[in-house]
Amino acid sequence: MLSRDKWGTSLKSLDQDITEILISRERIEQRVAEMGRQVASTYGDSLPLLVGVLKGCALFMADLVRYIDIPLEMDFIAIQSYGGFQHSTSGAVGITKDLDNPIEGRDVLVVEGIVDTGMTISYLLRNLEARQPHTIRLCAFLDKPARRILKVPISFRGFEIPDRFVVGYGLDFNQRYRNLPYIGVLSKEVTGLSYA
Amino acid sequence: MAVITISREPGVGGEEIAARLAGKLGFLLVDKAHLTRLWREINLEDEELSSVDERVPTDEQALGGEVEAYARLLPDLLAQLAEEHDLVIIGRASQALFRDRPGTLHVRIIGTRDFRVRQLQDKEGLSPRRARRQIRELEQQRSRYIRYLYRLNWADITLYDLIIRMDRLSIDQALKLIMAAAAEMRLQTVPRRRIVENLLPELTEPRGDGQFVNEAEREFAHFLEFYRIPYEYEPRTFILETDQEGKTVEAFTPDFYLPEQDLYIELTTMKQSLVTRKNRKVRKLRRLYPEVNIRIFYQKDFQTLLAKYGLLANQSGKGIDAPEAS
Numbered sequence: 001m002l003s004r005d006k007w008g009t010s011l012k013s014l015d016q017d018i019t020e021i022l023i024s025r026e027r028i029e030q031r032v033a034e035m036g037r038q039v040a041s042t043y044g045d046s047l048p049l050l051v052g053v054l055k056g057c058a059l060f061m062a063d064l065v066r067y068i069d070i071p072l073e074m075d076f077i078a079i080q081s082y083g084g085f086q087h088s089t090s091g092a093v094g095i096t097k098d099l100d101n102p103i104e105g106r107d108v109l110v111v112e113g114i115v116d117t118g119m120t121i122s123y124l125l126r127n128l129e130a131r132q133p134h135t136i137r138l139c140a141f142l143d144k145p146a147r148r149i150l151k152v153p154i155s156f157r158g159f160e161i162p163d164r165f166v167v168g169y170g171l172d173f174n175q176r177y178r179n180l181p182y183i184g185v186l187s188k189e190v191t192g193l194s195y196a
Numbered sequence: 197m198a199v200i201t202i203s204r205e206p207g208v209g210g211e212e213i214a215a216r217l218a219g220k221l222g223f224l225l226v227d228k229a230h231l232t233r234l235w236r237e238i239n240l241e242d243e244e245l246s247s248v249d250e251r252v253p254t255d256e257q258a259l260g261g262e263v264e265a266y267a268r269l270l271p272d273l274l275a276q277l278a279e280e281h282d283l284v285i286i287g288r289a290s291q292a293l294f295r296d297r298p299g300t301l302h303v304r305i306i307g308t309r310d311f312r313v314r315q316l317q318d319k320e321g322l323s324p325r326r327a328r329r330q331i332r333e334l335e336q337q338r339s340r341y342i343r344y345l346y347r348l349n350w351a352d353i354t355l356y357d358l359i360i361r362m363d364r365l366s367i368d369q370a371l372k373l374i375m376a377a378a379a380e381m382r383l384q385t386v387p388r389r390r391i392v393e394n395l396l397p398e399l400t401e402p403r404g405d406g407q408f409v410n411e412a413e414r415e416f417a418h419f420l421e422f423y424r425i426p427y428e429y430e431p432r433t434f435i436l437e438t439d440q441e442g443k444t445v446e447a448f449t450p451d452f453y454l455p456e457q458d459l460y461i462e463l464t465t466m467k468q469s470l471v472t473r474k475n476r477k478v479r480k481l482r483r484l485y486p487e488v489n490i491r492i493f494y495q496k497d498f499q500t501l502l503a504k505y506g507l508l509a510n511q512s513g514k515g516i517d518a519p520e521a522s
Contacts, residue, residue: 119423
């Protein structure tokens with residue numbers, strides 16, 4: 001699959017690993033705009049603090065805030081990801097980049113690229129709740145409920161997607177493909193899965 | 197209670213006979229469509245079924261691991277269906293699976309090669325050459341299949357109770373013969389448990405000294421620990437069935453319990469032969485204990501989990517060091 005974005009850049013090398021475009025650039029833009037308006041009308045003048053979960057949130061967060069036309073603040077947090085039985089050293093999840101400021105009493109909106117098993121986000125929500133914000137809500141661009149282990153309340157949801165291995169728009173596989181401007185299904189040759 | 201198996205040479209119209217027989221008797225027809233539905237129910241792909249349905253790969257290399265597990269899953273599905281229904285099974289080497297079982301009738305439908313070629317010409321519009329080739333290919337596949345699974349010869353006439361040659365019979369006449377045989381053999385008076393007794397030996401999972409049964413469970417436990425999710429390992433056994441004296445005849449012990457979520461998790465990974473049995477147990481558990489929250493974690497789920505963290509064995513190994521969340 002060979003495509004060019006509007007600046008004429010060839011995306012061939014990344015595109016060729018994608019078997020299907022699940023959500024196009026246009027649909028993303030339209031939906032993110034709607035979400036931004038929803039967020040704005042929910043928070044009004046309460047000066048929400050948007051907490052982006054790195055790195056999956058990067059593109060989504062950047063687009064989302066442009067459609068939220070109320071005053072807000074932004075911060076970011078990153079947590080360690082599971083490294084496998086053989087490889088993880090510390091044995092438990094930890095924060096690798098914490099928030100810069102306290103969130104006590106704030107209206108916090110956690111912005112996440114995708115929620116699938118719910119493990120990462122559950123840990124994060126528990127951690128942030130312990131810091132006693134006034135409210136805490138979750139905004140997830142993608143929701144993959146088929147794979148959910150832990151229940152997670154999602155207040156703002158971009159798209160519900162089927163159980164496919166997706167990348168792009170901030171979501172990676174082995175740190176790559178984040179820069180694809182759409183949500184695509186990664187081929188099984190790349191993932192090593194027996195399905196795409 | 198009864199199981200009637202229909203083994204058919206290609207081109208004799210066996211599918212139609214089986215379907216009409218099932219309709220007349222009110223039995224469940226087990227054919228490709230039904231198996232496909234079951235296969236989807238346990239979350240497997242259609243392609244995987246096609247690769248092992250009445251055939252096995254000709255390439256010896258491809259036969260192993262997963263393909264073999266899928267091939268052996270099919271008899272399992274059939275046996276489970278027989279636990280709950282009267283069946284007419286078309287092909288699938290079912291005459292071998294249910295060989296000499298009480299309550300079963302094994303029918304073989306044959307025809308001369310010329311007759312079968314003509315049938316395929318008329319019904320499927322094939323050229324004689326195509327028809328012959330199709331017949332030959334199907335015969336080879338099916339005979340390999342039964343040899344692979346049961347080490348039996350498809351053409352061995354002692355596998356069958358009734359052999360019907362279609363050259364001079366109509367389908368209606370063939371049906372009458374089969375129904376007469378079923379009635380004469382008093383199939384339906386046989387209790388179901390005698391048909392399936394010991395057909396599916398309960399596999400007991402080997403337990404190490406208080407450890408997890410396999411790598412998958414160990415990995416999953418580690419995964420939960422990493423995210424600081426409290427869990428208990430096999431804390432509760434649910435009784436699914438008791439006999440008249442109140443003795444437990446069937447029970448189920450889910451692998452994990454997450455108290456904070458009030459959720460049981462059953463891992464079925466890497467043991468395809470156990471998948472359908474577990475599925476059935478989980479369904480039964482949900483029926484008997486509707487308040488219990490349980491989720492099956494299939495091999496596919498587990499693979500995806502590992503893939504997401506770059507941990508699948510055949511991945512290039514990048515990203516294992518310190519991949520970021522999402």
